[in-house]
Amino acid sequence: MSAPELIRIVSRDSPMALAQVERVRAELAALYPNTATEVVPVRTTGDKWLGDLSKVEGKGAFTKEVDAALLAGEADLAVHCVKDIPADRPLPAGTTFAAFLERDDIRDALVHPDGLTLDQLPEGTRIGTSSVRRVAQLASSHPHVTCIPFRGNANRRLAKLAAGEADALLLAVAGLHRIGRPDVISETLGPETMCPPIGAGVLALQCREGDTATIDAVGALNHPGTFREVTAERMFLHVLQGHCNSPIAGYATAHRNGDLSLRACVFTPDGKTVLNAHEWAGPLDPATLGTSVAVTLLRQGARELIDSIAH
Numbered sequence: 305m306s307a308p309e310l311i312r313i314v315s316r317d318s319p320m321a322l323a324q325v326e327r328v329r330a331e332l333a334a335l336y337p338n339t340a341t342e343v344v345p346v347r348t349t350g351d352k353w354l355g356d357l358s359k360v361e362g363k364g365a366f367t368k369e370v371d372a373a374l375l376a377g378e379a380d381l382a383v384h385c386v387k388d389i390p391a392d393r394p395l396p397a398g399t400t401f402a403a404f405l406e407r408d409d410i411r412d413a414l415v416h417p418d419g420l421t422l423d424q425l426p427e428g429t430r431i432g433t434s435s436v437r438r439v440a441q442l443a444s445s446h447p448h449v450t451c452i453p454f455r456g457n458a459n460r461r462l463a464k465l466a467a468g469e470a471d472a473l474l475l476a477v478a479g480l481h482r483i484g485r486p487d488v489i490s491e492t493l494g495p496e497t498m499c500p501p502i503g504a505g506v507l508a509l510q511c512r513e514g515d516t517a518t519i520d521a522v523g524a525l526n527h528p529g530t531f532r533e534v535t536a537e538r539m540f541l542h543v544l545q546g547h548c549n550s551p552i553a554g555y556a557t558a559h560r561n562g563d564l565s566l567r568a569c570v571f572t573p574d575g576k577t578v579l580n581a582h583e584w585a586g587p588l589d590p591a592t593l594g595t596s597v598a599v600t601l602l603r604q605g606a607r608e609l610i611d612s613i614a615h
């Protein structure tokens with residue numbers, strides 16, 4: 305296959321996002337030694353605005369400017385965390401997913417300067433997180449700790465923690481590895497303790513729809529098992545139609561025998577109500593599994609629960 309001579313890659317300009325781009329460049333260089341790559345960093349609304357995300361355009365705050373650069377032809381490939389790509393609406397018109405890279409760790413980690421675990425945290429511990437998903441699950445499992453709003457990229461959050469603005473943080477394990485700081489992890493939380501977000505630990509490669517040369521080239525980086533997992537998870541979120549304040553979590557697992565399972569939860573913000581579903585698909589396609597799990601939660605009252613949360 306003849307790959308393009310040059311692929312310009314656009315992404316957020318945070319240290320984590322730039323590390324993600326370096327992974328993509330390395331994978332492309334290994335496959336296509338004659339293809340040059342260039343990085344086009346972009347600062348997104350989500351990076352500039354450090355207040356409540358629902359006050360700006362909560363959805364797409366980390367992807368909008370990146371997608372605009374792709375569509376304007378300033379770059380050929382956008383690299384996104386799947387977790388940051390809205391699933392309740394289609395991708396921006398004119399763009400398409402070309403690949404999902406092999407999934408990293410999907411778990412969240414507790415970052416506590418003295419190495420305490422979640423169960424060891426004293427009453428009143430201030431956990432810096434603005435994630436409604438993390439807040440709801442902590443309120444349910446560890447009601448004696450307090451979540452305080454905390455935004456900014458992972459490096460900035462670690463700096464704010466070091467400055468004493470919180471006592472501990474919850475951050476994604478994958479992200480901490482990407483910024484070279486797995487050393488700060490005091491406890492890795494299993495999905496039964498802290499259910500991960502849709503798309504956790506996966507990088508999406510997005511191209512312009514008509515750019516078949518780039519789509520074909522970067523498509524070789526796709527990981528089929530990850531593709532199936534992400535397809536099920538994003539269809540689940542699409543059918544559920546949450547908003548930026550609805551605590552929703554879930555993850556699919558592609559098993560070695562070809563089966564796919566999807567476990568998902570919807571919470572009230574106070575964590576007092578938890579809706580849960582876990583289903584398997586054998587011969588079913590991933591999108592059908594995602595739809596089925598969403599419908600199961602809707603039957604349990606997820607629609608009323610989500611709509612009753614202010615947004």
Ligand SMILES: NCc1[nH]cc(CCC(=O)O)c1CC(=O)O
Pocket residue numbers: 385386387388458474475476478479503504505506507
């Ligand atoms: N909201 C920012 C964001 N988007 C993706 C990740 C983690 C890496 C990933 O899941 O791909 C993070 C940081 C975090 O939540 O700790």
